[in-house]
Amino acid sequence: MGHVIVVGGGPAGLMAADTLAAAGHAVTVVDHMPSLGRKLLMAGRGGLNLTHTEMREAFLGRYGKAAVRLAPVIEAFPPDGLRDFVAALGEKTFVGTSGRVFPCSFKASPLLRAWLRRLDRLGVESRTRWRWIGFEAGKALFRTETGATETLAADAVVLALGGASWPRLGSDGTWTTILADLGVGIEPLRPTN
Numbered sequence: 001m002g003h004v005i006v007v008g009g010g011p012a013g014l015m016a017a018d019t020l021a022a023a024g025h026a027v028t029v030v031d032h033m034p035s036l037g038r039k040l041l042m043a044g045r046g047g048l049n050l051t052h053t054e055m056r057e058a059f060l061g062r063y064g065k066a067a068v069r070l071a072p073v074i075e076a077f078p079p080d081g082l083r084d085f086v087a088a089l090g091e092k093t094f095v096g097t098s099g100r101v102f103p104c105s106f107k108a109s110p111l112l113r114a115w116l117r118r119l120d121r122l123g124v125e126s127r128t129r130w131r132w133i134g135f136e137a138g139k140a141l142f143r144t145e146t147g148a149t150e151t152l153a154a155d156a157v158v159l160a161l162g163g164a165s166w167p168r169l170g171s172d173g174t175w176t177t178i179l180a181d182l183g184v185g186i187e188p189l190r191p192t193n
Contacts, residue, residue: 002155
């Protein structure tokens with residue numbers, strides 16, 4: 001199997017790394033924050049609503065026009081699949097009166113620690129305080145905290161870059177310019193909730 005770089009250490013990046021490493025790929029997660037999973041920790045301050053148990057049609061209906069595109073993804077990893085994943089990490093969940101699913105601890109830190117341990121067991125490596133700045137000669141380019149430029153070669157790169165809603169936690173949207181300069185069409189960023 002090949003080497004994959006996952007740029008972004010939020011929940012999407014961690015899930016991509018988990019899935020790829022479990023399939024036998026060598027994975028390196030790179031994030032410009034000091035540690036992985038910072039947005040997950042912040043979400044935990046609100047009780048960490050993981051998913052919802054409402055019926056599939058109602059759940060998908062919340063996504064408007066995107067529901068058609070998202071339906072296969074949600075069917076492949078439904079709310080119960082997420083609950084099973086969290087349980088496999090050793091964290092129990094419960095369904096609140098609203099139908100929302102929460103960890104019994106109401107905290108993100110135990111879940112994140114368990115997830116990072118799993119990634120470590122799977123051999124996932126990480127580089128923190130490395131900001132992705134583009135590609136050059138088939139390699140991913142990063143700026144380190146010292147200002148040095150580092151390159152990493154990989155067979156594939158997954159961009160799990162977040163939006164632009166929370167710069168303090170890493171979601172600053174600077175990646176949009178990089179991708180636009182590479183000719184990738186970028187839709188204007190807007191809130192989804």
